[in-house]
Amino acid sequence: MDTEASARTVSVEILIEFDENNVLNYAKADRLESRGRAEVREYVQNILRRRSYLDFLIDQFSNVKIDEMKSSLKNILRLGVYDMLFMDSTPDYAAINESVEIAKYELGSRTGDLTNAILRNLQRDIDNLPKPDFEDRTKLVATTFSHPEWLVERWTNRFGEREAFKLMQANNQRPVYYIRANNLRTKTKNFKLRMEKNNIEFQESDWLPGYFQVESVAPFISNGWLNKGFCQVQDIAAGFAPYLLDPQPEESIYDLCAAPGTKSVLMSDLMNGEGDILAVDISSERLDNLAQSALSYHAENIRVRRADVTELELDDEADGVLLDAPCTGTGVLSKRADLRWRRDKEGLENAIELQAKLLDSAAKMVKKDGRLVYSTCSLEEEENMEQVMNFLDRHDNFEMQSVEGYVPEEIMAHGGLAYQTLPHKHNCDGHFGVLLKRVK
Numbered sequence: 382m383d384t385e386a387s388a389r390t391v392s393v394e395i396l397i398e399f400d401e402n403n404v405l406n407y408a409k410a411d412r413l414e415s416r417g418r419a420e421v422r423e424y425v426q427n428i429l430r431r432r433s434y435l436d437f438l439i440d441q442f443s444n445v446k447i448d449e450m451k452s453s454l455k456n457i458l459r460l461g462v463y464d465m466l467f468m469d470s471t472p473d474y475a476a477i478n479e480s481v482e483i484a485k486y487e488l489g490s491r492t493g494d495l496t497n498a499i500l501r502n503l504q505r506d507i508d509n510l511p512k513p514d515f516e517d518r519t520k521l522v523a524t525t526f527s528h529p530e531w532l533v534e535r536w537t538n539r540f541g542e543r544e545a546f547k548l549m550q551a552n553n554q555r556p557v558y559y560i561r562a563n564n565l566r567t568k569t570k571n572f573k574l575r576m577e578k579n580n581i582e583f584q585e586s587d588w589l590p591g592y593f594q595v596e597s598v599a600p601f602i603s604n605g606w607l608n609k610g611f612c613q614v615q616d617i618a619a620g621f622a623p624y625l626l627d628p629q630p631e632e633s634i635y636d637l638c639a640a641p642g643t644k645s646v647l648m649s650d651l652m653n654g655e656g657d658i659l660a661v662d663i664s665s666e667r668l669d670n671l672a673q674s675a676l677s678y679h680a681e682n683i684r685v686r687r688a689d690v691t692e693l694e695l696d697d698e699a700d701g702v703l704l705d706a707p708c709t710g711t712g713v714l715s716k717r718a719d720l721r722w723r724r725d726k727e728g729l730e731n732a733i734e735l736q737a738k739l740l741d742s743a744a745k746m747v748k749k750d751g752r753l754v755y756s757t758c759s760l761e762e763e764e765n766m767e768q769v770m771n772f773l774d775r776h777d778n779f780e781m782q783s784v785e786g787y788v789p790e791e792i793m794a795h796g797g798l799a800y801q802t803l804p805h806k807h808n809c810d811g812h813f814g815v816l817l818k819r820v821k
């Protein structure tokens with residue numbers, strides 16, 4: 382354990398790597414105690430959620446333009462401004478000192494002085510900070526809500542400005558967390574008693590059985606309940622796809638694009654651990670996690686297989702296939718603030734192309750009269766309903782089924798042929814899904 386490193390220093394290191402290599406890797410935080418690791422995640426996600434706005438402020442108070450700064454200086458300043466504006470527990474002088482010390486240590490005393498000057502300039506105007514005032518409306522909104530311009534444009538065109546603002550505001554909040562009791566290891570009612578005995582506050586959902594909204598997942602980790610398999614951290618929106626597939630104990634199920642396996646485990650639970658689930662994924666590392674989860678959750682009917690689903694040929698067809706496709710993830714930007722800076726229009730195009738190939742491959746694995754559920758955690762229609770309509774044009778042996786009776790009415794979309802959760806409306810992540818039946 383490196384006692385010298387602080388959560389702030391490690392957060393800056395992680396943010397620098399993210400800027401330079403587009404990789405968000407928390408491994409650097411492993412040298413801290415568990416509290417420090419949690420602080421690092423909070424810092425990194427909170428700074429990424431406010432990045433454009435922080436950059437705008439830095440630009441207002443610095444003679445050197447932010448675009449001309451090294452990413453190390455940029456991120457030290459982002460941390461300092463974030464601390465001053467959003468961390469009530471940190472007095473301004475301490476926030477400035479921390480950033481100045483990191484700058485001196487990492488970049489030398491002159492950069493330490495520059496950091497000090499910029500942060501002190503901002504401190505002087507802290508009660509009357511400038512607001513973004515760009516003439517370009519998209520740039521103005523993108524800076525105010527710290528979202529990329531291409532997403533601002535898409536969402537304002539699609540939802541209208543007011544609703545797009547609400548969506549972006551929801552993405553900038555601390556995320557909502559859900560815990561699901563795993564009935565393969567405990568019973569929901571016993572798990573509730575366990576939470577009550579430990580004075581954990583929760584709100585039981587009436588949308589799906591066994592889901593509890595909680596303030597933080599920390600007590601579930603510290604009590605060892607995740608490791609023991611009593612519960613999963615699973616957003617309720619992620620539960621709808623397995624419920625829509627409705628796997629039965631005697632059935633054979635293929636879970637394609639399955640890792641890290643949160644939905645495989647839920648399906649195993651719905652099947653009482655009976656029948657057969659083949660969980661397929663292209664990533665061996667993620668599949669290792671899935672296999673480990675299956676063990677701790679007592680999900681004994683899960684088998685794993687590493688394969689590229691677009692090239693996979695299986696001897697048998699399954700009663701039910703879940704394709705939880707890789708996507709842009711625009712429905713989960715509160716939990717994954719980094720995704721908003723990693724995705725672009727080209728990434729969207731690539732995701733659409735891959736999803737179509739995966740769907741074509743999945744279609745070949747469904748028995749006659751069998752079911753195929755297609756789901757994403759995207760809000761983009763091209764990845765969702767448009768993708769499904771194009772699939773149906775290519776495959777006249779599939780028909781779309783109503784989702785009524787499987788999911789709550791509030792989240793039904795497209796006249797009951799799909800569900801779509803929206804972070805600003807449903808207090809959960811944004812997920813989409815449809816149920817397709819192979820009719821010939």
Ligand SMILES: C[S@@+](CC[C@H](N)C(=O)[O-])C[C@H]1O[C@@H](n2cnc3c(N)ncnc32)[C@H](O)[C@@H]1O
Pocket residue numbers: 619637638639640641642643644645661662663664667688689690691705706707708
């Ligand atoms: C949205 S995640 C799946 C989440 C998972 N269903 C769960 O609930 O835990 C998408 C997954 O697709 C996998 N993937 C991407 N391309 C793939 C391909 N061509 N074949 C198989 N898996 C693929 C990724 O490795 C990733 O694990």
